[in-house]
Amino acid sequence: MNIFVAGSTGVIGQQLLPKLVQPGHEVTGMTRNNQGKGLIESWGARGIVADAFDREGMIAAIGESRPDVIIHQLTSLSQWNLEDNARIRIEGTRHLVEAAQIHGVKRMIAQSIAWAYEPGEHPATEDAPLDVQAPAPRKSTIDGIVSLEHAVAQMPSHVILRYGMFYGPGTWYDANGIMAEKVRSRALPATDGVQSFLHVEDAALAALLALDWPSGPVNIVDDEPAAGTAWLPVYADALQAPAPAYQAGSKRGERGASNAKARKEYGWQPLHPTWRTGLAQSLR
Numbered sequence: 001m002n003i004f005v006a007g008s009t010g011v012i013g014q015q016l017l018p019k020l021v022q023p024g025h026e027v028t029g030m031t032r033n034n035q036g037k038g039l040i041e042s043w044g045a046r047g048i049v050a051d052a053f054d055r056e057g058m059i060a061a062i063g064e065s066r067p068d069v070i071i072h073q074l075t076s077l078s079q080w081n082l083e084d085n086a087r088i089r090i091e092g093t094r095h096l097v098e099a100a101q102i103h104g105v106k107r108m109i110a111q112s113i114a115w116a117y118e119p120g121e122h123p124a125t126e127d128a129p130l131d132v133q134a135p136a137p138r139k140s141t142i143d144g145i146v147s148l149e150h151a152v153a154q155m156p157s158h159v160i161l162r163y164g165m166f167y168g169p170g171t172w173y174d175a176n177g178i179m180a181e182k183v184r185s186r187a188l189p190a191t192d193g194v195q196s197f198l199h200v201e202d203a204a205l206a207a208l209l210a211l212d213w214p215s216g217p218v219n220i221v222d223d224e225p226a227a228g229t230a231w232l233p234v235y236a237d238a239l240q241a242p243a244p245a246y247q248a249g250s251k252r253g254e255r256g257a258s259n260a261k262a263r264k265e266y267g268w269q270p271l272h273p274t275w276r277t278g279l280a281q282s283l284r
Contacts, residue, residue: 001025001026001067001068001069001211002025002026002028002065002066002067002068002069003020003025003026003027003028003067003068003069003070003071003211004028004030004061004062004065004067004069004070004071004105005017005020005027005028005029005030005045005070005071005073006030006052006070006071006072006073006074006092006096007030007072007073007074007075007111008029008030008031008036008040008045008073009029009031009036009039009040010073010074010075011166011168011169011170011171011200012073012111012166012200012203012204012207013029013073014039014169014170015200015201015203015204016071016073016204016207016208017029017040017043017044017045018043018044019204019205019208020045020208021043021044021045026046027044027045027046028045028046028047028048028065028067029043029045029046029047029048030048030049030050030052030061031047031048031049031050032049032050032051033049034049036049037049046065048061048064048065052074052088052091052092052095052096053087053088053091053092053095054095055095055098055099058095058096058098058099059095059098059099059102059103061099062096062099062100062102062103062105063099063102063103066103067105068105068106068107069105069106069107069108069109069211070096070100070105070107070108070109071108071109071110071207072093072096072108072109072110072111072152073111073207074088074089074092074093074096074111075088075089075111076088083140085141085144086140086141086143086144087144089144089145089147089148090143090144090147090148093110093147093148093151093152094147094151096108097151097152097154097155100155101154101155105155106155106156106157107155107156107157107158108152108155108157108158108159109158109159109161109207109210109211110148110149110152110158110159110160110161111161111163111203111207112145112148112149112160112161112162112163112217113141113145113162113163114162114163114164114196114198114219114220114221114256114257115164115165115195115196115253115254115257116130116131116141116142116145116146116162116253117129117130117131117253117255117257118130118131118132118133118134118253119131119252119253119255120255121255122255123194123196123225123255123256123257123258124219124255124256124257124258125219125257125258125260125261126162126216126217126218126219126261130142130145130146130149131252131253132146134252134253135252138251138252138253149217157215158215158216159210159213159214159215159216159217159218160216160217160218161203161206161207161210161217161218161220162217162218162219162220162221162257163198163203163206163220163221164195164196164197164198164219164220164221164222164257165195165196165197165198166197166198166199166200166203167197167198167199167200167275167278167279167282168199168200168201168272168278168282169200169282170200171200173235173279173282174282174283175239175283180239180241183232183235183236183239183241183244184239184241184242186241186242186244186245188232188244189228189244189245189246189247190228190229190232190233190244190245190246190247191227191228191229191246191247191248191249191250191251191254192227192228192229192248192249192250193227193228193249193250193251193254194225194226194227194250194254194255194256195225195226195228195231195254195256196219196221196222196224196225196226196256196257196259197221197222197226197231197275197278197279198220198221198222198270199222199270199271199272199278199282201271201272202220202222202270202271202272203220205268205270205271206220206262206268209266209267209268213266218261218262218266219257219258219259219261219262220259220262220268221256221257221258221259222259222270222272222273222274222275222278223259223270223273223274224273224274224275224276225255225256225257225258226256226275227250228244228250229246231275231276231279232244234275234276234279234280235275235279237280238279238280238283239283
């Protein structure tokens with residue numbers, strides 16, 4: 001296939017591009033600067049410089065590449081700026097979809113999240129509604145996700161990957177990441193809130209396999225949704241950090257997600273099936 005990857009130098013893109021190049025796909029990776037272009041080319045893909053917020057630039061980039069499929073991994077998370085991330089999900093996705101439609105691209109695979117569901121007592125399946133009534137500050141994240149998924153669903157063929165919380169190289173949970181620093185300073189309490197994790201390698205693998213998956217959303221999370229009281233002490237121990245303090249309660253929507261659809265219907269098998277071993281392994 002001829003594949004265009006938007007967000008190709010992010011934590012998922014860095015894992016994904018070599019996986020796409022290896023079986024012989026023709027891959028174009030989009031980046032915002034020439035430094036990123038060089039990195040993309042070192043993985044055996046073609047680099048192209050474009051800005052997701054520049055509609056005309058995106059139209060030109062897709063027109064030049066003429067891909068069979070677009071993989072949308074655009075985020076703005078490195079500095080914990082959730083407003084910027086919501087903007088790229090809204091504006092960047094809209095520009096990407098419009099460019100695809102103008103040039104006749106039929107298929108898109110897009111990154112979403114598995115913690116955007118409305119509150120519930122059990123891990124969410126893909127049939128659970130998104131949390132459209134969420135209050136601020138959660139509202140900006142949900143608005144971004146709703147806009148992204150609505151835009152991508154306008155593509156004739158589309159897969160929406162609702163990823164769990166990333167850990168692994170370059171993520172917030174890496175040894176030098178934001179979350180690691182919070183844990184070392186005991187600024188992150190262990191709560192009853194449940195979340196689902198995902199190693200970035202498994203996220204990239206899902207995007208590769210999704211080239212052949214049917215349209216619709218699918219949760220891409222590990223096998224074990226867990227409360228902070230379970231996973232945070234394990235993570236702190238792996239960091240050789242102080243044990244976290246306990247704080248009762250949870251935040252809205254912290255219910256985790258089920259990967260039954262990905263595993264049973266699509267045959268996806270995570271290389272890192274649980275955070276219990278994966279978090280510590282990722283720090284070595």
